[in-house]
Amino acid sequence: MANDLAHAAKELGIKYFLISYVDLFGSLRAKLAPAAAIGGMQKAGAGFAGFATWLDMTPADPDLFAVPDPDSLIQLPWKPEVGWLASDLVMNDELVAQAPRNVLKSTILGAESIGYQMKTGVECEFFLTTPDGQKISDGADNATKPCYDQSALMRRYEVIKEICDCMLALGWGPYQNDHEDANGQFEMNWNFDDALVTADRHVFFKYMARSIAEKHGLRATFMPKPFIDLTGSGCHMHTSLWQGDTNLFEDPNGELGVSDLCYNFIGGLIHSADALCAFTNPTVNSYKRINAPRTVSGATWAPNTVTYTGNNRTHMIRIPDAGRLELRLPDGAANPYLAPAAVLAAGLDGIQNQREPGKRLDINMYTDGHKVRGAKKLPLNLLDALRSLEKSNVLRTALGAPLIDGYLKLKHEEWNAYSRHLTQWERDNTLDI
Ligand SMILES: [Mg+2]
DSSP, X not given: OOSSHHHHHHHHTOOEEEXXXXXXXXXXXXXXXXXXXXXXXXXXXEEEOGGGSSSSOOTTSOOEEEEEOGGGOEEOTTSXXXXXXXXXXXXXXXXXXXXXXXXXXXXXXXXXXXXXXXXXXXXXXXXXXXXXXXXXXXXXXXXXXXXXXXXXXXXXXXXXHHHHHHHHHHTOOEEEEEEOSSTTEEEEEEOOEEHHHHHHHXXXXXXXXXXXXXXTTOEEEOOSOSXXXXXXXXXXXXXXXXXTTEETTBOTTSGGGBOHHHHHHXXXXXXXXXXXXXXXXXXXXGGGTTTOOOOTTSOXXXXXXXXXXXXXXXXXXXXXXXXXXXXXXXXXXXXXXXHHHHHHHHHHHHHHTTOOOOOOOOSOHXXXXXXXXXXXXXXXXXXXXXXXXXXXXXXXXXXXXXXXXXXXXXXXXXXXXHHTOOOHHXXXXXXXX
């Protein structure tokens, strides 16, 4: 790891650094600083006008500084003269309480203080589209069940291989790439790691996939539901708690090989699921992926109720294997820092309050879900999720009032902007009433 970035620049041949941060809406912001200036920037940070991005600031606020974390340095494999850095946001010499990376770090520190380290792995699904984003890029990719389609995968070999080669060079341990369940949709998997490492990689992966797709004349989008009749893009989050080298979610004597601690964590996720959606499914479009009608492939692969199960992909939480859970709720728009922070907060609440997850359901929720009584439903839209977040003392206490209040304010403004948008559907169904 590069503690002295000026020294690292000389060693690695880096000419420019991207000093970047992710705002509350998940947008990646950056300044491009020449290596000659990185020494000062490493100490003081790069200056930004906070109001100009989604952080709930005002034009009267003083300079916002992004102080790069040298441990996060990634040399762009496709442009090695550029080094990328994740940053912590500082204003008036204090960490900005609502900055997403700061929120995840403080949630992680809180968990560590009681002996838990969270590890996560994310499955980032994305579409490769035409540059205008209107159509999938491969006209021949039109099978009804396109999942794992070898020919469609290999027609995009040059793009997928270049992204995977980058992950190999970066030492992320990529291990498989496939064509997913929607036409034009792909998924690439790399090894799980500490939650902060995975979050930084998640941010970088999205940037890398977009950049490399652009080089090939395509567009990579992580939009949750870009095509209404096709399966949406999820970002399933595999989660476990550790103490050193011991996986605390693993218990050979536990049901399905997982511990009571894990079941309490699941109980916490179930307890806070509707509020969690504000972070795992943060856009208007997110709710066209969850609660969706069947897609042309036969299944949405997205949850519609707050339930858990064993190795079955029709519920919100799956226990695929001993020692971990898979939260299938997050989508491609999930904020890479706020989603794991909220998951950790909700899970820890489950542990601290010994929340029981209830009975495991081993049924196909898509066909037999209507037979289940009492299972909570997921929010039907962003406004539902925001109202649930408003009521969640668990997330307010753990993530802090500045984050919750700032996030709700900006997201309500987004919802209001959406509500003022007149759709063709309304005209079609209301014009003659
Ligand atoms: Mg998938």
